[in-house]
Amino acid sequence: MSGVVTLKINGIDVGAQENETILDVARENDIFIPTLCYLEGLSRIGACRLCLVEVKGISKLLPACATTVAEGMEVFTDTDRLRKYRRLIVEMLFTEGNHVCSVCVANGHCELQTLAQQHEIDYVSLPYLYPQRTVDASHERFVFDHNRCVLCTRCVRVCDEVEGAHTWDIRGRGIESGVITDLNQPWGTSVTCTSCGKCVQACPTGALFMKGKSVGEMVHSPSFLTFLAQMREAKK
Amino acid sequence: MTKKRLATVWLDGCSGCHMSFLDIDERLLLLADKLDLVYSPLVDQKTFPDKVDITLVEGAVSSEEDLHKIQHIRAHTRILVAFGDCAVTGNVPSLRNSVGAESVLRRAYMEPDLINPQFPTDVIPALLPVVRPVHAVVKVDVHIPGCPPSADTIFSVVSDLLSGKSPEVMTSTHFGA
Amino acid sequence: MTTKLPQSQLPEEEILRVAEQEQEEKSQYQRHIYVCMGAACLAAGSATVKDSLSEVVDQNGFAGRCAVHGGGCRGLCAEGPTVTIEPDDVLYGKITPQDAPDIIKNLGKKRPLERLHRPTDRPFFLRQQRIVLELAGKVNSERIEDYIASGGYKSLLKAVHEMSPVEVINEITRSGLRGRGGAGYSTGLKWRTVAKADGHPKYVICNGDEGDPGAFMDRSVMDDYPFRLLEGITIAAYAVGAEQGYVYIRAEYPLSVRRVQNAIRQAQRLNLLGNQIAGTAFNFDVQVRVGAGAFVCGEETALIASIEGKRGQPRPRPPYPATAGLWGKPTLINNVETFANIPAIIRNGADWFASIGTEKSKGTKVFALTGNINHSGLIEVPMGITLREIIYDIGGGIPNGKRFKAAQTGGPSGGCIPEEHLDISMDYESLAGIGSIMGSGGLIVMDEDSCMVNVAKYFMEFCMTESCGKCIPCRVGTAQIYRILDNTTRGTATLSDLEQLEMLCDMVRHTSLCGLGQAAPNPVLSTLRFFRDEYLMHIVEKRCPAGVCHLHPEPALYNDTKESVR
Numbered sequence: 001m002s003g004v005v006t007l008k009i010n011g012i013d014v015g016a017q018e019n020e021t022i023l024d025v026a027r028e029n030d031i032f033i034p035t036l037c038y039l040e041g042l043s044r045i046g047a048c049r050l051c052l053v054e055v056k057g058i059s060k061l062l063p064a065c066a067t068t069v070a071e072g073m074e075v076f077t078d079t080d081r082l083r084k085y086r087r088l089i090v091e092m093l094f095t096e097g098n099h100v101c102s103v104c105v106a107n108g109h110c111e112l113q114t115l116a117q118q119h120e121i122d123y124v125s126l127p128y129l130y131p132q133r134t135v136d137a138s139h140e141r142f143v144f145d146h147n148r149c150v151l152c153t154r155c156v157r158v159c160d161e162v163e164g165a166h167t168w169d170i171r172g173r174g175i176e177s178g179v180i181t182d183l184n185q186p187w188g189t190s191v192t193c194t195s196c197g198k199c200v201q202a203c204p205t206g207a208l209f210m211k212g213k214s215v216g217e218m219v220h221s222p223s224f225l226t227f228l229a230q231m232r233e234a235k236k
Numbered sequence: 237m238t239k240k241r242l243a244t245v246w247l248d249g250c251s252g253c254h255m256s257f258l259d260i261d262e263r264l265l266l267l268a269d270k271l272d273l274v275y276s277p278l279v280d281q282k283t284f285p286d287k288v289d290i291t292l293v294e295g296a297v298s299s300e301e302d303l304h305k306i307q308h309i310r311a312h313t314r315i316l317v318a319f320g321d322c323a324v325t326g327n328v329p330s331l332r333n334s335v336g337a338e339s340v341l342r343r344a345y346m347e348p349d350l351i352n353p354q355f356p357t358d359v360i361p362a363l364l365p366v367v368r369p370v371h372a373v374v375k376v377d378v379h380i381p382g383c384p385p386s387a388d389t390i391f392s393v394v395s396d397l398l399s400g401k402s403p404e405v406m407t408s409t410h411f412g413a
Numbered sequence: 414m415t416t417k418l419p420q421s422q423l424p425e426e427e428i429l430r431v432a433e434q435e436q437e438e439k440s441q442y443q444r445h446i447y448v449c450m451g452a453a454c455l456a457a458g459s460a461t462v463k464d465s466l467s468e469v470v471d472q473n474g475f476a477g478r479c480a481v482h483g484g485g486c487r488g489l490c491a492e493g494p495t496v497t498i499e500p501d502d503v504l505y506g507k508i509t510p511q512d513a514p515d516i517i518k519n520l521g522k523k524r525p526l527e528r529l530h531r532p533t534d535r536p537f538f539l540r541q542q543r544i545v546l547e548l549a550g551k552v553n554s555e556r557i558e559d560y561i562a563s564g565g566y567k568s569l570l571k572a573v574h575e576m577s578p579v580e581v582i583n584e585i586t587r588s589g590l591r592g593r594g595g596a597g598y599s600t601g602l603k604w605r606t607v608a609k610a611d612g613h614p615k616y617v618i619c620n621g622d623e624g625d626p627g628a629f630m631d632r633s634v635m636d637d638y639p640f641r642l643l644e645g646i647t648i649a650a651y652a653v654g655a656e657q658g659y660v661y662i663r664a665e666y667p668l669s670v671r672r673v674q675n676a677i678r679q680a681q682r683l684n685l686l687g688n689q690i691a692g693t694a695f696n697f698d699v700q701v702r703v704g705a706g707a708f709v710c711g712e713e714t715a716l717i718a719s720i721e722g723k724r725g726q727p728r729p730r731p732p733y734p735a736t737a738g739l740w741g742k743p744t745l746i747n748n749v750e751t752f753a754n755i756p757a758i759i760r761n762g763a764d765w766f767a768s769i770g771t772e773k774s775k776g777t778k779v780f781a782l783t784g785n786i787n788h789s790g791l792i793e794v795p796m797g798i799t800l801r802e803i804i805y806d807i808g809g810g811i812p813n814g815k816r817f818k819a820a821q822t823g824g825p826s827g828g829c830i831p832e833e834h835l836d837i838s839m840d841y842e843s844l845a846g847i848g849s850i851m852g853s854g855g856l857i858v859m860d861e862d863s864c865m866v867n868v869a870k871y872f873m874e875f876c877m878t879e880s881c882g883k884c885i886p887c888r889v890g891t892a893q894i895y896r897i898l899d900n901t902t903r904g905t906a907t908l909s910d911l912e913q914l915e916m917l918c919d920m921v922r923h924t925s926l927c928g929l930g931q932a933a934p935n936p937v938l939s940t941l942r943f944f945r946d947e948y949l950m951h952i953v954e955k956r957c958p959a960g961v962c963h964l965h966p967e968p969a970l971y972n973d974t975k976e977s978v979r
């Protein structure tokens with residue numbers, strides 16, 4: 001049994017269980033906090049920094065997805081400062097890859113695109129970096145387009161934590177890093193991949209998609225994860 | 237009320253944004269009351285006029301010609317509008333940036349089984365090494381993302397601009413829309 | 414507390430006997446020659462110097478009277494290979510194997526050899542105060558007996574026999590010791606948190622990753638003085654109740670790895686590691702873990718992931734390692750220099766330690782003094798010494814009559830100190846007050862010929878390539894900042910780029926996940942604060958006042974170097 005705490009989010013009093021995160025509580029109360037690396041049912045890595053919030057009395061910004069609530073906390077999710085940082089972070093994702101929404105399989109169903117819209121990004125003020133990236137179409141059912149990867153590692157985590165295959169991992173450092181299958185071999189030759197497709201469903205962008213999908217046709221549905229997580233929780 | 241002078245230009249794009257503009261349909265008549273179309277692929281006017289109130293720029297900046305044009309246009313326009321994704325983000329024309337201009341030319345002019353394959357010299361303007369969105373080259377006042385932006389979006393933005401309001405763009409469009 | 418074992422084992426006496434025996438053996442020789450086996454001297458050829466000294470000793474029948482040992486660093490790293498002769502305390506520098514006969518012949522004479530002599534009564538030595546490095550260079554770095562004979566391991570014996578863990582922690586807390594790994598967190602407080610944390614087993618980790626470019630303080634301790642480090646780690650383990658320790662060393666320090674491993678084996682042999690240490694119920698053992706040399710693996714949570722065999726990436730804190738560290742267990746993680754301070758504090762007491770330094774920064778700090786300075790090398794100074802004293806008294810000033818421009822502390826996470834702050838007190842608070850940090854001890858001196866934009870660019874390139882890539886602000890932000898700095902040094906940046914630069918720095922600093930990203934903008938912000946005019950000269954006048962950058966301002970429109978293509 002865990003205790004109950006009360007806190008304020010954007011001035012509104014809310015109640016929560018003491019082991020919940022700020023993000024959990026905000027969502028329960030229909031308070032919007034943008035997220036990208038977070039996916040319900042996967043570990044919380046606090047990597048994308050889009051969910052950063054301000055907490056009264058703490059000078060650092062805290063990731064809502066990985067910060068547990070505390071009694072009397074006063075959280076602010078939508079300050080000018082946060083909006084400014086979030087906009088820049090989303091912009092940076094556009095500059096880092098090669099995102100051409102109009103010809104993307106995920107057009108209209110992409111979390112990056114949605115984030116841009118939510119943050120009213122009408123253009124990207126930072127210069128595009130135009131990296132040279134490849135497309136891996138060696139798998140018989142799926143394609144991985146590195147140009148559209150935002151390195152959220154949702155595929156890595158779902159494969160490791162839910163499917164248990166650990167086909168995906170990360171290679172390289174900094175701006176040169178990228179996700180790989182097995183020891184950086186073509187996906188189609190992977191001996192660990194079970195072709196379950198969980199990674200494809202978990203991907204927020206058009207980086208992972210099913211073969212045969214054309215522009216705008218790839219709709220990801222990661223909701224199975226919520227279900228799996230609940231089932232596992234119930235079994236414990 | 238004096239009519240606003242509107243221009244539209246077409247750099248490296250597919251003309252889809254202009255088509256979408258025409259899709260405004262009968263509402264074009266409403267706009268026509270408030271503006272003069274002084275330069276456009278849609279009218280027969282060879283040189284860009286001196287004083288233009290609003291210019292809608294379709295397409296990315298890909299060639300030396302695009303570059304000279306946009307600099308000239310900027311100098312003679314009060315409100316410059318990046319019109320559609322190619323102008324706003326570089327979009328499809330910028331796909332070549334990760335492979336380089338030369339490989340594009342090679343693919344088009346050398347690799348096909350032609351009788352006398354050669355790179356074009358005079359008629360086709362030289363390609364810039366990197367395709368840029370318009371704002372990377374000149375100052376842009378308004379951005380309308382979308383590929384193409386819908387007729388409704390275009391109508392509302394242009395109407396707002398004509399009546400001197402700052403337009404609400406992002407409620408009705410986004411990258412790739 | 415600790416239960417004593419049956420008298421029969423007498424391990425403490427055993428250890429004292431080792432010391433006595435060593436002393437006796439040593440006293441058979443009239444002279445002990447210590448050839449520095451630190452990395453800088455080894456690179457300068459000290460191994461062959463040692464061989465030829467031994468050879469000459471044997472050939473000339475000095476074998477019974479004079480012993481040649483591998484020793485540690487005296488700090489004069491630019492003068493290597495160096496040799497120390499005890500008990501005369503004569504220091505020689507820039508020795509070649511050909512000098513060996515002269516050195517041996519001169520032994521016992523009143524005056525040292527003029528041409529090789531490096532007098533130790535110079536300010537370089539006199540202004541230093543050696544706690545961490547007190548025996549460095551004067552004991553054999555590969556023989557635990559020599560270390561014990563010089564007073565080593567007394568503190569551990571005192572701790573486990575005469576003090577309770579709580580008393581040890583209280584002593585360290587009262588001493589005011591703060592972490593030397595960069596952040597300066599109170600060591601006693603950290604120990605207490607680990608000691609109180611629920612969970613079993615507990616771990617102690619020594620952070621020997623030392624990733625700052627130009628820093629070699631920790632390497633020196635591990636190379637020259639591995640026993641001292643182990644003693645400190647073992648005392649810490651006793652205090653917090655840990656049974657297993659790890660020393661994490663970057664693979665680029667193969668010598669450190671060898672020396673620490675050797676030290677562990679020797680300590681195990683004397684029962685100073687292992688089960689029932691020194692005849693008490695205290696069990697503790699240490700292993701070396703070799704890291705692949707990523708800067709970010711010095712960050713504690715990344716380091717822990719690396720030891721666990723995972724990709725070295727930081728994770729959000731809390732939970733802190735003190736409550737959930739290695740394998741999710743309470744873990745104490747401290748820097749090499751922090752641990753090396755411990756035996757001295759236990760031996761001499763907290764009050765002694767607290768009497769050195771400033772109000773809030775106690776003790777000494779080891780710096781790797783490099784750059785445009787006459788005497789570069791490794792120095793240890795009391796906290797609160799001024800930068801001017803370090804540069805002009807100890808370092809002997811700027812070479813070639815050039816003018817001092819700035820000193821850089823804290824490497825890629827730090828900032829620069831300009832001429833107007835030469836009299837700053839070198840302590841945690843003062844340095845932070847002017848936008849720099851104490852850092853782990855890198856101290857780079859720059860003269861008037863250094864371009865500060867270029868310096869900022871260098872550090873930003875370092876952060877960009879060393880970013881782990883996990884969080885977006887650091888991964889992409891450092892690349893975007895680097896691009897602007899690069900354009901500035903090329904002459905293609907504009908004033909609006911400068912605005913963007915400041916905006917990006919602000920964002921990266923406040924939104925990055927770990928200290929690498931949060932501190933990455935520091936060198937830029939600090940140079941912008943003190944040398945903004947240099948940025949403006951690059952951007953507006955298109956010239957580099959120091960003459961370092963080759964600016965070729967093209968129409969600012971395109972920053973591409975490539976030509977148009979037909």
Ligand SMILES: Cc1cc2nc3c(=O)[nH]c(=O)nc-3n(C[C@H](O)[C@H](O)[C@H](O)COP(=O)(O)O)c2cc1C
Pocket residue numbers: 591592593594595596597598600620621622623624625708709710711712713714746747748749751853927928929
């Ligand atoms: C990017 C980064 C690199 C670091 N590198 C080191 C290092 O090389 N050595 C070190 O002792 N601490 C390093 N630290 C600090 C450690 O995270 C940790 O604070 C330190 O080891 C704690 O020891 P202390 O309390 O004795 O200073 C680094 C921190 C960051 C953010």
Ligand code: SF4
Pocket residue numbers: 148149150151152153154155156179199202203204205207208
């Ligand atoms: S492929 Fe998709 S899910 Fe995987 S890291 Fe890239 S964007 Fe995230």
Ligand code: SF4
Pocket residue numbers: 709726727879880881882883884885887888925926927928929930931
């Ligand atoms: S700040 Fe940099 S090094 Fe730290 S987690 Fe983020 S990307 Fe990795």
Ligand code: FES
Pocket residue numbers: 034035036037038045046047048049050051052063064065066
């Ligand atoms: S959603 Fe919290 S950091 Fe990514």
